[in-house]
């Protein structure tokens with residue numbers, strides 16, 4: 001499984017123009033192969049910008065990002081992205097949403113059926129294969145989104161506040177389920193969130209960005225044992241990390 005690196009990455013929107021805005025500066029990061037990483041920081045510090053560049057939606061103005069030593073340029077199925085707003089196609093059933101990518105690439109009917117069966121089960125939607133998105137809750141649609149990205153078999157999952165719109169209870173359930181899927185597949189995950197507790201619960205490493213311009217302010221290595229369980233959220237070790245990160249984010 002591959003590693004993502006950023007080398008002296010800087011990004012200025014409208015570079016050279018009157019309204020140039022440097023959002024990220026000198027970002028040097030390594031996201032190890034198979035690890036779960038989060039990026040946190042105050043609103044507007046450049047988290048989404050960093051993630052979108054990793055997805056290849058645009059290039060950094062200076063520096064580079066590499067996946068397995070190859071410079072990232074343009075979007076690629078190897079880097080799958082999940083956004084906060086679900087991107088489920090309303091005119092396709094759950095199963096057809098999930099097998100959309102492989103179908104586009106010419107997967108046979110048998111391969112599609114296999115992928116649909118595997119990923120509806122993995123994301124907890126077994127029994128809902130033939131449902132339409134309008135019949136699903138927000139959390140279930142998010143599961144479809146995640147299944148669809150996984151069905152493309154990416155090496156890296158880039159997630160931009162995927163659970164940001166869900167209620168607290170659904171969110172916790174989704175976090176545990178995501179960790180279970182991650183544990184079975186060991187894809188490298190980079191997860192942007194506003195939620196410190198979510199970042200601690202999920203991650204091996206948390207990158208704290210400062211703002212204006214966004215720089216790497218702190219890297220927290222989370223050594224809580226795995227598998228993570230909900231009762232860990234109340235342990236002294238967890239709360240200690242939470243207090244430390246909370247103070248850094250200037251609340």
Ligand SMILES: Nc1ncnc2c1ncn2[C@@H]1O[C@H](COP(=O)(O)OP(=O)(O)OP(=O)(O)O)[C@@H](O)[C@H]1O
Nearest residue numbers: 013021023041042043044045046047048049050194
């Ligand atoms: N396409 C763009 N052109 C110009 N400025 C942009 C563009 N996209 C983002 N920005 C600016 O870059 C800064 C960082 O935005 P970004 O969305 O990356 O922050 P964020 O940390 O993800 O914020 P939030 O937590 O609120 O989602 C903001 O000041 C934003 O206004």
